[in-house]
Amino acid sequence: MTTINNSRAKELKKDFPIFKVKMSGKPLVYLDNAATTQKPFPVIKSIERYYRAQNANIHRGVYPLSEKATELFEQAHAKVGSLIGAKQDEIIFTRNATESLNLLAYSLPSLFEKGRDEIVLTEMEHHSNMVPWQQLARRRNMKLRYIRMKDGFTLDYGDAEEKISDKSAVVAAGHVSNALGTVHDVKRLAALARANGAFSVVDGAQSVPHQEVDVGEIGCDFLAFSGHKMAGPTGMGALYGRKQLLENMAPFNFGGDMIRKVSYEGAEWNELPMKFEAGTPNIAGGIGFGVAVDYLENTGLRAIGAWESELLRYALDKIKGVKGVSLFTPGVGKSSGILSFNIDGIHAHDVASLLGGEGVCIRGGHHCAMPLMGKLGVAGTSRVSFYLYNTYEDVDIFIQGLRKAKKVFGV
Ligand SMILES: Cc1ncc(COP(=O)(O)O)c(C=O)c1O
Numbered sequence: 014m015t016t017i018n019n020s021r022a023k024e025l026k027k028d029f030p031i032f033k034v035k036m037s038g039k040p041l042v043y044l045d046n047a048a049t050t051q052k053p054f055p056v057i058k059s060i061e062r063y064y065r066a067q068n069a070n071i072h073r074g075v076y077p078l079s080e081k082a083t084e085l086f087e088q089a090h091a092k093v094g095s096l097i098g099a100k101q102d103e104i105i106f107t108r109n110a111t112e113s114l115n116l117l118a119y120s121l122p123s124l125f126e127k128g129r130d131e132i133v134l135t136e137m138e139h140h141s142n143m144v145p146w147q148q149l150a151r152r153r154n155m156k157l158r159y160i161r162m163k164d165g166f167t168l169d170y171g172d173a174e175e176k177i178s179d180k181s182a183v184v185a186a187g188h189v190s191n192a193l194g195t196v197h198d199v200k201r202l203a204a205l206a207r208a209n210g211a212f213s214v215v216d217g218a219q220s221v222p223h224q225e226v227d228v229g230e231i232g233c234d235f236l237a238f239s240g241h242k243m244a245g246p247t248g249m250g251a252l253y254g255r256k257q258l259l260e261n262m263a264p265f266n267f268g269g270d271m272i273r274k275v276s277y278e279g280a281e282w283n284e285l286p287m288k289f290e291a292g293t294p295n296i297a298g299g300i301g302f303g304v305a306v307d308y309l310e311n312t313g314l315r316a317i318g319a320w321e322s323e324l325l326r327y328a329l330d331k332i333k334g335v336k337g338v339s340l341f342t343p344g345v346g347k348s349s350g351i352l353s354f355n356i357d358g359i360h361a362h363d364v365a366s367l368l369g370g371e372g373v374c375i376r377g378g379h380h381c382a383m384p385l386m387g388k389l390g391v392a393g394t395s396r397v398s399f400y401l402y403n404t405y406e407d408v409d410i411f412i413q414g415l416r417k418a419k420k421v422f423g424v
Contacts, residue, residue: 015313017320019405025312026402028053039372042407047191047219047351047398048376049241052305056244059304063297070293072270086296089303090286093251096306096314097217097236098227102285103259105252106299110218111141113237113252114185116265116289117214118145121183121235122153123263129182129211135160135168135197136388137190140381142216142237146185155182160202162388166193166343173205181211188220192380192396194325194351195343196220203233212258218242222309222400223349224318228253240298245305249298252289259285266291312401321350321399324408328352328397331412337424338415341394350399353380356415358424361393367421371414 017025026032029051034041043051069079071086091101107113132146136159150157158176161169177184184206188199199215206213214235220226221236222243228236235258240249254262264271264282271291274281282288309317326345329352332338337357342348356364365377378393379386386393397411 015316017312017316017401022320022402022404026404028055028308029402030054030057032402036372036374037370042371042373042410044397044399044403044407044411045374045376046400046403047242047380047396049247050222050244050400051402052246052301053244053308055308056246056301056304060246060297060301063300067300068296071296072287082296085300085303086294089299089306092303092306093240094253096226096310097221097253098229099253100256103253103256105254105259105286105289106294106302107237107250107252108248108295109241109250110216110237110239111145111250113250114141114214114216115145116252117185117235117237117254118149119265120262120289121212121214121258122149124212124258124261125182126210129180130155131158131178131180131182132156133158133160133173133176133181133184133206133211135186136162137168137193137195137197137382137385138185138187139191139216139218140383141218142185142187142214143384146183160186162385166190166195166341167347168195168197170198170201173202177202177205177209177211179209181206181209183212183214185214185216187216187218188226189223189349189351190382190385191219191351191398192382192385192394193341193343193353194348194398196347196349199233200231203231206234207232219349219351222317223314223321225314234258240302240305243305244308245302246295246298248295249302251302256285259289264288264291268292270294317401318349320401321403322346324399324403324405325350325352327405328408328411331408332415335412335415335419337419341389350403352397353394354396355391355394356419356424359418359422361395363422364395364415364418367418368411368414371410371417373411373414375411 203213341353361377
């Protein structure tokens with residue numbers, strides 16, 4: 014297995030041109046990867062190449078330029094599919110994980126059985142895997158049930174066994190909490206959903222970029238994720254769905270490209286994935302997404318996950334030496350490379366803003382998980398999130414920045 018260590022991470026960093034940029038006059042230390050990641054040269058070049066030499070609309074043209082663009086866009090579906098153990102036609106390109114989850118909340122109910130009127134989520138969901146289901150519950154008069162979080166920031170699987178029942182229509186859970194880093198046992202949740210006849214949805218926005226994910230291994234019906242959180246361009250996301258389910262589901266958007274035949278009276282839907290990709294898609298973005306997948310596969314997803322765990326271990330070790338810090342983490346082994354914390358006497362936003370002055374990008378706030386913050390009894394936290402190009406030195410600079418922030422605030 015290829016591994017990543019500190020010197021390899023420094024080499025990888027050179028693939029990302031943004032690290033030549035200074036922020037606040039200091040070298041850029043980017044630790045906000047859960048929000049979006051930086052982009053390597055091959056991805057940037059593929060997008061430039063498309064607009065310079067390959068630009069044409071897809072699926073419609075019968076001239077070579079259009080045929081080439083179509084081929085590249087379809088290949089990108091195949092690459093994204095192969096990353097997660099899925100076939101090309103089981104991958105729908107969307108704008109982001111949020112759109113993938115909204116698509117499901119609109120289209121999946123056409124397959125709900127009568128009498129199943131409960132939607133099961135966890136207390137730790139990102140708003141993107143909560144608000145679309147809340148809206149669905151309103152539209153269809155369904156009930157929302159939330160699997161509890163235990164002390165120690167992990168899920169209560171006993172509670173999951175109680176809440177997932179023959180009344181459940183769908184169980185939708187994040188694979189990794191973006192706010193706390195907790196890795197959930199989605200295989201167990203998918204098995205519980207299946208045993209109770211419910212559909213299973215995994216929000217993989219924080220797992221697919223950082224670890225090996227295989228939909229067959231998880232046993233889920235659907236998986237949503239974002240290309241821009243995995244070295245790909247913004248405006249790109251994906252939804253995996255089991256083919257038979259996608260074939261039976263109603264489309265989400267209607268118009269060009271998603272139809273096979275149209276009359277004045279009605280229309281027939283195109284084959285997968287076009288049925289769910291109405292209109293001209295983000296062609297350059299899709300191609301760039303495919304190239305990002307190549308980059309991650311060449312680097313090694315398992316190596317990326319292992320290196321992020323090592324950085325988390327290192328950061329936990331260092332941050333424990335800073336007085337007045339409270340941590341919101343299940344710890345190494347149960348967490349991905351995300352570390353949430355607060356410093357007594359300093360608001361999370363002020364921590365992030367002071368660190369910004371030191372060239373360090375971290376996130377402060379509710380992390381789009383307001384109900385979870387309420388449950389934790391905080392308005393927000395500060396969050397560091399790692400990716401393949403982060404180094405021990407990045408962590409050291411971050412820790413120095415924290416000490417400086419404490420001095421500024423006199424705490
Ligand atoms: C767990 C999780 N789900 C969903 C999303 C939404 O992703 P996007 O903004 O790319 O739609 C995020 C973004 O931070 C996330 O962390």
